[in-house]
Amino acid sequence: MPTQEHLTVTVKETRSEAAGVRSLVLAAREGGSLPAWTPGAHIDVVLSRDLVRQYSLSSGTEEAGWRIAVLREPDGRGGSAYLHDRVEAGDTLLVSAPRNNFALDLDTPRLVFVAGGIGITPILPMLAAAERAGGDWQLLYLGRSAESMAFAEELARYGDRVRLHRDDVSGLADLAAELDAMGAAQAHVYACGPSGLLAAVQEYADAHPTSRLTLERFAAAPEGHARDGDRPFTVETADGQEVEVEAGQSIVDALTLAGVRTLTSCREGVCGTCETPVLGGNPDHRDQLLSEEERAAGDVMMICVSRCQGDRLVLDA
Ligand code: FES
Numbered sequence: 157m158p159t160q161e162h163l164t165v166t167v168k169e170t171r172s173e174a175a176g177v178r179s180l181v182l183a184a185r186e187g188g189s190l191p192a193w194t195p196g197a198h199i200d201v202v203l204s205r206d207l208v209r210q211y212s213l214s215s216g217t218e219e220a221g222w223r224i225a226v227l228r229e230p231d232g233r234g235g236s237a238y239l240h241d242r243v244e245a246g247d248t249l250l251v252s253a254p255r256n257n258f259a260l261d262l263d264t265p266r267l268v269f270v271a272g273g274i275g276i277t278p279i280l281p282m283l284a285a286a287e288r289a290g291g292d293w294q295l296l297y298l299g300r301s302a303e304s305m306a307f308a309e310e311l312a313r314y315g316d317r318v319r320l321h322r323d324d325v326s327g328l329a330d331l332a333a334e335l336d337a338m339g340a341a342q343a344h345v346y347a348c349g350p351s352g353l354l355a356a357v358q359e360y361a362d363a364h365p366t367s368r369l370t371l372e373r374f375a376a377a378p379e380g381h382a383r384d385g386d387r388p389f390t391v392e393t394a395d396g397q398e399v400e401v402e403a404g405q406s407i408v409d410a411l412t413l414a415g416v417r418t419l420t421s422c423r424e425g426v427c428g429t430c431e432t433p434v435l436g437g438n439p440d441h442r443d444q445l446l447s448e449e450e451r452a453a454g455d456v457m458m459i460c461v462s463r464c465q466g467d468r469l470v471l472d473a
Contacts, residue, residue: 162202165190167247168221173306176228177274178240179214181221182249190222195281196258196346196372199224200421200429201239202250208421208429209235212278212348212372213254214307217285222254225306227274255428257445258372260285264344267293268335270357272349273300276307278372279348283314293317294338298329298353331356341367348372373426373444381425381442381461389464394435394472407459407471416473418459425461432459436470439463 168183184190198212199222211224226239243249260282267286271279276297286293294317299305301324311318319338321329335345335357341364347357354371361369382404391399391407393416401410408418408430421429425443434457441451443458450456459471 161253162200162250163191163253164248165222165251167243167245167249169245170243173225175303177225177304177306178228179223179225179306180239180243180249181215181223182251183221185248190220191253193217193222193254194256195260195285196278197254197256198258198278198427199254200252200427201235202252203235203238206420207233207235208419209239210421210427210429212258214277214280217281225274225277257428258346258348258370260346261344262286262289262291264368265292266339266343267291268338268340268343268345269293269295270335270345270347270349270353271295271297272347272353273298273304274306275347275349275353275372275374276305277348279346280307280310282346283311287314294319296321296329296334296338298323298349300324332360335360340364344368344370346370346372348374350374374422386463389466390468391464391473392436392468392470401463406461407463407469411459411473418473420460423460425458428458430458430460431456433472434469435472437468438465439469440465 164185165182166185167180169181171179173179193213195217198210200208200210202208213222214225215221215223226236228240229236258278269279269282283295296319298321301322308320345357345361345367347354354373361367386403388400388402391401399410399414401407408420411418419429421427428445434454439454439457440463441457442461
């Protein structure tokens with residue numbers, strides 16, 4: 157649930173950006189200012205005690221407000237419908253400070269960005285930063301139709317650095333050909349979008365070892381996180397409570413059943429909301445966020461998917 161890192165912001169403006177996409181500009185409350193952030197960052201929006209959603213910041217880093225864009229998800233748990241239908245200018249929202257799992261490295265000779273659908277949102281401030289830095293960059297932005305592609309007008313200022321691909325006009329994209337045409341084989345590629353698109357970009361990067369790839373995922377990779385041979389183990393909480401985690405159960409579910417409150421969102425190891433300090437034991441990391449160094453340090457873990465190497469973990473939960 158909300159922590160000291162959360163802050164209350166005011167919705168300054170709302171706008172329809174494309175079919176099913178609504179943007180909200182969030183501002184600091186009177187006299188306050190919003191924390192600094194870097195391109196690629198996202199915030200948590202706390203919608204209820206157990207409903208938290210992540211949204212990438214899509215405004216310019218120098219702008220006074222934070223813009224998020226919300227895709228209506230008819231099959232979701234109601235978070236996007238609430239932000240579409242119930243929230244208006246003047247309302248307040250509880251949000252986290254920005255976190256960045258998709259940081260931009262401008263110290264690279266060529267940048268290629270790939271965005272699918274709503275995946276354009278974290279990319280927008282990255283383009284602005286690359287442009288300001290005088291970088292050599294191009295964007296491939298893919299969508300089903302013009303109506304579904306948010307912010308296409310904003311991208312017009314970048315001219316032919318931006319390649320728009322509409323399925324209804326050109327059919328499914330030949331992604332490898334598009335990436336070749338943008339020089340992606342020799343570039344640092346940043347991609348955000350549906351899992352099928354990210355898998356295709358990953359396949360391209362695997363076939364071109366001279367490229368570098370950074371992905372922003374909205375959902376876990378298809379192979380998932382559960383494994384044959386997963387064993388039960390014990391979690392000890394900061395106040396000494398012992399909780400058994402069954403073989404087919406997540407730490408989050410076991411703690412919740414035991415009455416220990418946790419904060420989660422994606423439950424797939426891709427958002428970072430459930431990051432928890434490790435006080436003892438060796439985590440078996442299965443998230444898609446921590447770097448090799450962070451895994452080796454073993455100081456924190458994502459308790460929605462990660463498990464224990466051994467019989468016991470002590471968590472600051
Ligand atoms: S809830 Fe998203 S990483 Fe655990």
